[in-house]
Amino acid sequence: MIPVAFDYHRPRTLEEAVDILRQYGDEAKVLAGGHSLIPALKLRLAAPKVVVDISRLPGLSEVRRSGSGLSIGAGVTHHQLMVDPLIAKLCPLIARTAPEIGDVQVRNLGTLVGSICHADPAADWPAPLLALEAQVVIVGPEGERTLHINEFIEGMLTTRLAGHEIVREVVIPRAYPASCAYKKIRQSASGFAIAGVAVQLEKKNRKCSSIAIGVTGVAQRAFRARLIEKSLQGAELDEKTIAQAARQVTEEVNDFLSDLHASAAYRAALAQVLVQRAVLAALAA
Amino acid sequence: MIEFKGSHIISRSRQELWPILQDPAVLKRCIPGCEELVLNGEHLYDVRLKVGFGMIKGSFQGTVQLTNMVEPERYVLNIKAEGRTGFAHGTTRIQLLPHPSPAATEIRFESHLQVGGMIASVGARLCQGAARMLAEQFFRELEKCLRN
């Protein structure tokens, strides 16, 4: 890697990290797993004056109980989320999404928090995190604040995180049942989602008592498929009902993304297919 | 080649809006990341830009030129910007259309953007979205300018 020269800091505490960021603001960049930052540094698309490495900060690489839900620290890797027993028990949707990310090397080093901070529109995590109503806990010189994942990610590569702030953890506010699924179509080069759909639902008798659908990869930012959710809420989930509801995905978004890997029309079709498949898989889970 | 179009309703009449859109101070404020804008000929400006999306940032130098001007209906905005990470050459056809409410104008734009170098070869999939976001930023800033 031949990046533009930068100063490297490895603070011992989160407070120290925040203090460094306070000094440098936008000139600094936080390094956790490095799977977004390092490629950008290498290509000189990012040229921060200071890199603050938080990957070894104590306490950040843990999955913990938090109230009735759980908390995922900024240093937690995708692989940890695949194998963590607490995740499997309290939030199986996370455990099912993790193996779909990148490849072995990416999962061993990359982090969930790093991924959402980079806010690539093709990233996987926003889909399940939207479906799970995740909260993003941010610390900065002025203290702590919490944003819903939907507010946190503003758009392509942009979030509400200020230059002097750090995301400490992502909190899943409650435990969720096993009726969930994440389905994606991978871009064959990067493994990112051309389209990805996460579904978390709850059934009472044969009816769907609640359903949350997060969609990623197809638009500037991930979104909740509210129209589809509304159609399925309280309905009996048979294939026909699901297929009919899934058609509304084209009304959820104004502009489907179009690039060299997939046209807008194809992404729209995939979103529809994946909604169906994810709902069915969640039902069967 | 990135092509995109859109429209915005601005709460000013066409006659009011026309000079505002040529005002260097307004342009400097509204062009995303514009750090410097200096008149260097008829409707021709030298510009220095710093454009960024998250951690991806690039500095560019170039020109902005307004051509084919038909007051107060339409003009063409030509942008040429080059930097270490690549270049962008674009033309945007801008139309000012009368709006049913007399104190408003519909601005329609149609952009053709040629991106080259590093940003094309590593960021092709993001360029379309980036261009859209920049256009949105422009209009957001324009509305802010008009409010003040």
Add this chain to the structure above:
Amino acid sequence: MAKTAGKKSVTRTGKASAKAPRRARQSAAKAAPPASQRVDFFKLVPKPRFVGKPVKRKEDVRLITGAGHYVDDLRLADMLHVEILRSPHAHARIVSMEVEEARKASGVVGVFAYKEISSLCGDVPLAHPGIPDLKVPHHPVLADGEVNFVGEPAAAVVAESRYAARDAVDLIRVEYEPLPAVVDPEKALAPDAPKVHKELADNLSFSWEVKGGDLDEAFKKADRIIQQRVRSQRLIPCALETRGVIAQYLTGEEQLTVWTSTQIPHILRTQLSGMLKLPESKVRVVAPEVGGGFGSKLNVYAEEGLLSALARLVAPRPVKWIETRRENMAATTHGRDQIGELSIAACADGTVLGVKHDCIADIGAYHQLFTAIIPTLTGLMLAGSYRFPAARTTLKGVFTNKMPTDAYRGAGRPEATFIIERIMDLVAAEFNLDPVEVRRKNFARKFPFSTPTGLAYDTGDYEKALNQALKLADYQGRRARQAKARDEGRLVGIGLSTYVEICSMGPSKGMAAGGWESATVRVSPTGSVEVLTGTCAHGQGQETVFAQITADVLGIEMDQVKVQRGDTGNVPWGVGTFGSRATAVGGTAVFEAARRVLEKMKKVAAAALGASAAQAARVQIKNGKFWAGKKSLSFAEVAFQAHRGLVIPEGETPGLEATYFFEPGNFTFPFGAHICQVEVDRDTGEVSIQGYWAVDDCGKPMNPLLIDGQVHGGIAQGLGQALYEEAVYDESGQLLTGTLMDYAVPKATHMPWLHCERTETPTDVNPLGVKGVGEAGTIGSTPAIVNAVIDALRPLGIKHLDMPLRPEKVWRAIKKAAAAP
């Protein structure tokens, strides 16, 4: 040697007529020594201990543990670093270049553009393909006022560190005047198209034709004429190790040494000597470990000339340049990129009578070493494994504002095999026949076999490989299950290819440079054995195979043999590793040299043991000892005696080494049958491979483990072309697939389980009976996979789709078919 031993001359001139380059048309040649007189390996060593066994690779321990040394691992004292400013434009005039700021930057030794370099280094060379009226543009190592593709070198910075050099590149200001770029090769041929090179009349670099047989007759007799357009898309070779060069010029010694990641150190040495106007004696080229090439390092690159010239400017300090992956994707040769218009004359029983193939090859902006030659190989191999009597290829090589194309694993033959294997399936579909039967109907069966394009295939048994593959895959059962799946509405497809390809390149008559290979086997006074080979392995495992051959011939252990390659200061001479030639040609040279050493050792042993004439004639090696009558000497003792010089037999000289240059009499033509089953997801267009079976025949197997490795890797690359890979340039000539985030090389998770077997049909072109296997997997797999996908889509009426068969393309075809009345 089993089957074909003792038969005489293997080759025959086909009846081809053409303005074709004579060198490219294989022809009768004198095998040296003639097959009837030569000693075959398996006669000399009837029970080899190593050859034919799955011996583990000698090179793996150091490579797997990271202990090998590639160019980037070499750090010389006082080394300077080079970074290159490259064009961001596909076509532009350089109006001005300001380098002062860069020159003044900290750590910078110098900034160099064309005018500083041109007197020291000439144009990038090409191997003359023997095509008349070939247009060759000026191709400087740094742009001379104009850039013609994205990534073309425009200036170089030399600095104390790589960081300083890279920082300084950002300080160079170039004013470009963009010129219209031409990207589509068909549009490039239009009379009003922008010209890539203003000094040339148009964008047509060359026209070429090869034909044989009576085409008019074939097309008159045909029941039907099938037309199809096929495309072999542009690919990026993506060797794991990018290119890299270190150059040092010692002024006092007048010696230039160039360490570079190349497949052809000796050819490079000759070419560099020409570019730099230095006699070859003053140029040494070293290829350290080379981390893959796939043909992309079978070249002479601008950077190799540039670094050599820079080394002279900053002498005696060495200069180093290591290619980034981005540079590798933009500015190392690309592969394939051909469009073919096919007309096929076919009979209702599946017999193919003739094929016309009009091909446009997009060669990019310049000629690299073999740019023009590669697509001619497509024309020559058009007959495939079939005996249709008439064929014609017309070829137009067209300049565009893109990276030049050149050899890429298979180099011209995958394109031909793709065409001919698609043809077999198109004919099968047209007449509703089983593609297996169409192939059987058309197979060549008598060998040597002369093709209408002028080749003479050495040996083959295509039906045997096919039958074995059908059995391995349970083809009949599979077809029955496919029918059931189709009834359920599933899109299941089975595809096959029965390929043949050209290997062991080759006879010198058939090559742009020499087609021979050299080897030296040298035994030290203590009995350690060095093999110096002119081949230059970059992943193939020749170190292992050559040690197997040498150890078997000399009756020693493999670890007593050290194989050296890649250094022109060490290896007498060589051609290199490409075209699946290293074992068949280079291995034969090793065998012949080892055999000569053995003969001498027998004589030395007899002399040292004071053997009688009768005993001397029957010296044998047993248990590592040379026996004459009842007395014996160890291998090391004989070696010592040869060097000691006291008992040198009559007519011999002291010392113990032999050098042999092997000139093969013909190419070899390995073949095989690949079968693939896929299922297509109707809703998303995704293709999943459900099974893959391959039976390959590369002649006598030298090391089954290495063959499997080559076949597996080859299939992976063929699968990449079939389903994923494509170098995409936009209409202005920007390379959009500039990193591995957007260019999809297949990964482990993309690979199906491979069921591989072999048949053995030895060649008589060389005394090992070996044909070559480096490219077979790539050549065989692409059409098998594509044929399987098209077969899956057949119920929808889809007859052909262009590669890569990415999900959206398949999805669109399904949608379109569903919408059709």
